[in-house]
Amino acid sequence: MLLPILPIVLAIWKRTYKDAILKTLFIYLVIDLSCNLTEFILAFIGLYNIWLFNTFFLFEVIIFGIIYTQLLLSPTKRKFIVFCLIIATIIAVFDFKTLEISPFATAFDKVLMIVFVFLHFNTILSEMRIKNILLHPPFWISVGVIIYAAGSFSIDLFSNYIFNDSDETFLFFLNMRRIVNIIFLLILSVAIWVKKYNIIEEQP
Amino acid sequence: MIPSPDIQIFIGTSVLLLMALSIIFFVIYYQQKQLKKDLQQQKQIQELKNEMQRQLLESALEVQEVERVRIAKDLHDEVGAMLSVTKMSFNQLLRKLDNAEDLATMGKQTRELLEQSISQVRRISKELVPSTLEEFGLVSSVDEFINKVHLASSTSFVFSHEGIDIKQRFDKKIELTIYRLIQELVNNALKHAEAKEIKLKLTSENNKILFSFIDDGKGFDFETKRKDPKSGLGLRNMESRLSVINGSINIESIKGKGTKTLIEIPI
Numbered sequence: 001m002l003l004p005i006l007p008i009v010l011a012i013w014k015r016t017y018k019d020a021i022l023k024t025l026f027i028y029l030v031i032d033l034s035c036n037l038t039e040f041i042l043a044f045i046g047l048y049n050i051w052l053f054n055t056f057f058l059f060e061v062i063i064f065g066i067i068y069t070q071l072l073l074s075p076t077k078r079k080f081i082v083f084c085l086i087i088a089t090i091i092a093v094f095d096f097k098t099l100e101i102s103p104f105a106t107a108f109d110k111v112l113m114i115v116f117v118f119l120h121f122n123t124i125l126s127e128m129r130i131k132n133i134l135l136h137p138p139f140w141i142s143v144g145v146i147i148y149a150a151g152s153f154s155i156d157l158f159s160n161y162i163f164n165d166s167d168e169t170f171l172f173f174l175n176m177r178r179i180v181n182i183i184f185l186l187i188l189s190v191a192i193w194v195k196k197y198n199i200i201e202e203q204p
Numbered sequence: 205m206i207p208s209p210d211i212q213i214f215i216g217t218s219v220l221l222l223m224a225l226s227i228i229f230f231v232i233y234y235q236q237k238q239l240k241k242d243l244q245q246q247k248q249i250q251e252l253k254n255e256m257q258r259q260l261l262e263s264a265l266e267v268q269e270v271e272r273v274r275i276a277k278d279l280h281d282e283v284g285a286m287l288s289v290t291k292m293s294f295n296q297l298l299r300k301l302d303n304a305e306d307l308a309t310m311g312k313q314t315r316e317l318l319e320q321s322i323s324q325v326r327r328i329s330k331e332l333v334p335s336t337l338e339e340f341g342l343v344s345s346v347d348e349f350i351n352k353v354h355l356a357s358s359t360s361f362v363f364s365h366e367g368i369d370i371k372q373r374f375d376k377k378i379e380l381t382i383y384r385l386i387q388e389l390v391n392n393a394l395k396h397a398e399a400k401e402i403k404l405k406l407t408s409e410n411n412k413i414l415f416s417f418i419d420d421g422k423g424f425d426f427e428t429k430r431k432d433p434k435s436g437l438g439l440r441n442m443e444s445r446l447s448v449i450n451g452s453i454n455i456e457s458i459k460g461k462g463t464k465t466l467i468e469i470p471i
Contacts, residue, residue: 114224121231128242133235143228150224154216161209169210176217 003182004033007189016195021070021138025188028063031056051098054105057156058092061085061109064145068116071138077119084112100160107157113149117142135197144187151180262377262448269380276332284325291318334383342379343370343406346386350404353390360401367408374413378469381445382406382415388438389417389465397421397463408471415467423459 008029016022035056042049065085069078088109095105120142130136155162155177162173298311337345343365350361373379386404393399399421407414430439439455446453451469 121227125231125234125238128235128238130235131239133232139231146224146227147221150220151217153220154213158209158213162213165210172210173213176214180221 003185004029007192010189010192016192024067054102057106057109061088061112064113072123088112103157103159110149110153113145117146135194137191137195140187140191144184148184152177261444272332276329279325280329287322337383341373362403365406368406378449381449385442393419393421411471413469417465420462423457423462426455426457
């Protein structure tokens with residue numbers, strides 16, 4: 001629950017929140033931590049917190065959409081991301097549920113995140129501006145996002161089935177999703193850490 | 205048998221994660237590969253540029269040498285010949301003026317001036333094109349050059365050659381480059397460093413010509429001189445000349461303790 005603290009502390013320590021992309025990532029991490037804490041408090045006092053899950057997933061895809069519009073300079077790609085975000089918002093609104101996870105909306109968000117990562121990887125490979133990809137923070141953000149989206153897509157899509165299944169199944173998939181989340185946050189920490197080594201070759 | 209939905213979700217998640225990892229590794233691999241290719245291409249372009257620059261420099265130096273030959277020839281064949289004829293004509297005139305003493309004295313002075321002019325023209329002509337280098341090779345021409353400088357100045361020279369026979373010949377470009385470098389170095393040592401002793405050593409080993417030049421002059425700050433557009437011209441000229449024949453130069457200088465120059469040229 002408190003794992004987002006690690007990249008947040010790292011971002012404050014390394015002062016990477018000054019960078020436009022990492023600033024948006026920092027905002028995402030703060031929202032993630034706040035949502036986790038709120039969900040915990042709501043569960044602790046015996047109130048439903050599923051609606052917060054559903055809302056957070058929409059915020060999540062919007063924030064990553066903003067990150068990728070900052071990263072991708074092509075106007076077509078930017079327009080495409082904005083269009084996807086509008087669709088995601090419409091689906092989230094129509095599929096919104098307060099008492100159970102909205103499977104279609106959350107799974108669609110994950111698909112969008114994977115598409116954004118593909119767009120970013122395509123840009124990296126076609127432009128060839130980065131000298132060392134392993135020291136490029138946006139690459140690590142994309143690595144984290146693709147692992148997170150791929151690892152949670154099936155679980156989110158069948159979340160209602162998992163909820164209604166046995167406790168053993170529920171705990172197994174809950175822990176699996178937690179592991180994916182931990183890996184995601186650790187990779188985001190790497191993205192913040194490698195900021196100082198980042199070298200981009202300027203286009204002539 | 206169809207696996208249970210739990211297993212299907214687990215397999216689906218695992219497959220997606222594996223695909224994500226494969227894509228990540230592919231991106232890393234492809235980017236590094238492309239980067240290496242790009243760097244190699246950039247290196248090749250740089251090498252081509254360097255080669256073009258080297259060839260341009262080589263042509264410029266060749267043109268310079270051709271021009272020197274032309275000027276030397278003109279001086280020797282035309283101006284020199286004209287002066288010689290003038291001298292002969294003047295001698296005849298002097299013989300006819302034997303009676304007039306004052307005129308004879310003036311005539312003798314004028315003849316001396318003519319003789320000096322002739323020898324100056326010969327000297328300039330010879331300096332422009334080192335004929336000894338063309339006829340007898342590097343060792344003899346260097347020997348002749350330092351002897352001349354020694355006679356004209358108080359500086360002493362020590363010249364030695366190891367592994368190079370007195371009659372040994374090298375590529376024309378190499379010989380001329382070394383000769384011009386020696387001229388430049390000696391000129392610097394006398395004019396700027398005020399050296400009292402200069403040691404020159406030519407060595408040939410392992411398909412290389414090594415040349416060392418040591419003077420006991422005032423010395424200088426190499427980096428400062430090199431960056432100075434005016435005084436660094438000589439140093440840059442030497443580097444340019446050497447780059448044409450793939451040679452290298454290393455200069456070590458300590459203020460008050462002299463300068464050591466090492467030149468290496470592949471044969």
